[in-house]
Amino acid sequence: MSDCNAVARVAHVVATTEALADPVEDGLMLMNASTERYYRLDPVGARLWHELVERGDSFDVVVNRLVSEFAVNREVAARDLGKFVEELRDLGFVSLVPGPVASA
Numbered sequence: 001m002s003d004c005n006a007v008a009r010v011a012h013v014v015a016t017t018e019a020l021a022d023p024v025e026d027g028l029m030l031m032n033a034s035t036e037r038y039y040r041l042d043p044v045g046a047r048l049w050h051e052l053v054e055r056g057d058s059f060d061v062v063v064n065r066l067v068s069e070f071a072v073n074r075e076v077a078a079r080d081l082g083k084f085v086e087e088l089r090d091l092g093f094v095s096l097v098p099g100p101v102a103s104a
Contacts, residue, residue, distance in 0.1 A: 011098050013052040013059065013085055019093040021049065032092045039091055048084060053094065059085070 015021070018034045028046035030039040041049055051057045051065070059081065066077040088094045 011058050012056060013094045014097055015053050016092055016095055030093050035092060
């Protein structure tokens, strides 16, 4: 059973060591190297991946950005982003970590 509140409580979303990402026309192709399963993100999903995983923005920062850019309230933005992150976690592409992410 999913728990969007658990996702909302984390500080950062990081790619797993099994996650491979490659930009494609109109989105991003993800592959889980251990399961050899592919998953395609549309342009919105690719943007969220970039903000959460590549740039390391916190869940809260991305929710605030969604609220400020789109006609959506905070609860809806947090719920929908939480579902997106949970799906990526369930597919083995990301892990949820508390606290700041060390920059490379």
